[in-house]
Amino acid sequence: xxxxxxxxxxxxxxxxxxxxxxxxxxxxxxxxxxxxxxxxxxxxxxxxxxxxxxxxxxxxxxxxxxxxxxxxxxxxxxxxxxxxxxxxxxxxxxxxxxxxxxxxxxxxxxxxxxxx
Amino acid sequence: xxxxxxxxxxxxxxxxxxxxxxxxxxxxxxxxxxxxxxxxxxxxxxxxxxxxxxxxxxxxxxxxxxxxxxxxxxxxxxxxxxxxxxxxxxxxxxxxxxxxxxxxxxxxxxxxxx
Numbered sequence: 001x002x003x004x005x006x007x008x009x010x011x012x013x014x015x016x017x018x019x020x021x022x023x024x025x026x027x028x029x030x031x032x033x034x035x036x037x038x039x040x041x042x043x044x045x046x047x048x049x050x051x052x053x054x055x056x057x058x059x060x061x062x063x064x065x066x067x068x069x070x071x072x073x074x075x076x077x078x079x080x081x082x083x084x085x086x087x088x089x090x091x092x093x094x095x096x097x098x099x100x101x102x103x104x105x106x107x108x109x110x111x112x113x114x115x116x
Numbered sequence: 117x118x119x120x121x122x123x124x125x126x127x128x129x130x131x132x133x134x135x136x137x138x139x140x141x142x143x144x145x146x147x148x149x150x151x152x153x154x155x156x157x158x159x160x161x162x163x164x165x166x167x168x169x170x171x172x173x174x175x176x177x178x179x180x181x182x183x184x185x186x187x188x189x190x191x192x193x194x195x196x197x198x199x200x201x202x203x204x205x206x207x208x209x210x211x212x213x214x215x216x217x218x219x220x221x222x223x224x225x226x227x228x229x230x
Binding site: 006035056058090092102103104105106107108109110 | 157158161165206216217218220221223
């Protein structure tokens with residue numbers, strides 16, 4: 001079974017621009033979560049989508065948004081990029097049929113975003 | 117609120133020796149605990165998890181972890197380290213009552229020397 005895929009793998013943007021990252025979950029997984037990884041803040045939860053609905057949200061500004069499509073693929077968007085948005089953005093998928101379930105989250109390789 | 121602490125930024129061990137990577141957690145409800153490993157320029161790879169039941173959990177690549185409720189710990193162990201185990205290890209917790217969000221520790225870099 002194919003794993004979680006993320007595109008693009010690398011991205012360079014300038015301040016003020018916006019960016020869209022894409023994630024395709026493991027087949028059959030309906031929950032997609034996004035995390036930001038930086039050297040200073042570590043791994044931080046952005047949001048989770050299930051059945052096209054945002055089910056949980058981390059403590060990030062409104063510039064960070066996401067959506068999920070009917071095929072469970074997800075995108076996240078960051079508008080008005082700041083230097084501090086430079087990070088590795090990780091997507092994870094799981095079966096997670098209900099909140100607080102036991103299912104494991106499986107991670108993709110990430111998209112490395114550099115904001116200049 | 118849930119939190120995870122990995123008290124060691126780096127652990128050094130000689131190949132063939134046992135290794136331990138420490139993790140303590142704090143949650144308000146029943147914890148689900150996970151260990152992930154990250155190799156350079158890669159995503160997180162799942163190693164093992166504790167949900168309920170036996171306190172000793174066995175996972176991939178010979179790793180195991182022991183859940184200790186009284187000490188709120190979930191240390192990762194391996195009887196005999198390999199050079200290829202050198203990587204960044206993350207402990208994570210999910211509170212049953214807090215949805216599916218994972219809260220991660222800061223990570224521990226494991227260096228296994230030949």
